[in-house]
Amino acid sequence: MERNVAMIALFAALIAALGLIPKITLAFGVPVTAQSLGVMLCGTVLGARRGALAVLLFLVLVALGLPLLSGGRGGLGLFTSPSAGFLFGFPVAAFVTGLIVEKWRNGPLTIVAGVASVIGGIVVLYIFGIVGMAVTLGKTIPEATALTTAFIPGDLLKAAIAGMVTSALAKARPQSVLSRA
Template structure:
């Protein structure tokens, strides 16, 4: 229990640190940020439940006003802007990514973690983000989807990095992937 709490807090802090990297702002209010890599890693390393809890802890701290999102943003207002769908989607993204890593066996960890990051950290996340942008920006779902195309190349690179980092961690510390225990 204590170990889980420590890892949840550690990964929430990692998401915050990734927000310190300079953001690249796009014209429609959604920045390109390294924090989505942290979301992917929450799922691949901590598993579905713990990964989602780490993201929830981070979002709670942001909601309380700490400026931990890229560009030094924080407070309840960020949950009303164009990024709201992405922020809510972070929880689902970490959970889905973790589920895939937890249950998909028979492939190398790097492959599983990368594919899980694409499915959870890109496809699921974009679903939430597109809906949020369509609502906040008063656009159709197709128009909102067209806006997120700019994120795809960078997010694919992040998914590959998440897979490689997860595999490296699994090699360096066997059994360290909390959501992927050896089959019995």
């Protein structure tokens, strides 16, 4: 139990630390950050439940006003901004990513974690992000979908990094990859 709490807190801190990497804000107001890599790693390393809890802890801290999002942003107002859909999708993305890694036991962990990150950390997250952008920006779903295409190359790179980091961690310290415990 204590180990789970420590790992959840550690990964919430990892997401916050990834926010220190400078963001690139696109013309329509949604920033490209490294924090989605943290969401992917929450799922691939911690598994579905613990990964989602780590992301929820992070979001609670952001909602309380701590400036943990990229660019030093925090507060409830972010949950009505163009990036709100992505924020709401973070815990679901971590859960789906973790669930795939937990259930898909055969195959190299690098590939499993990478594919899980694409499905959970990109596809699932984009569904939430697209809907959020459509609502907050007054766009149609196809228009909001077109806006998100700018994120795809960077997110594919993040998914590959999540796969490699998870695999390297499993080789160095197998007991720390809770998604495979």
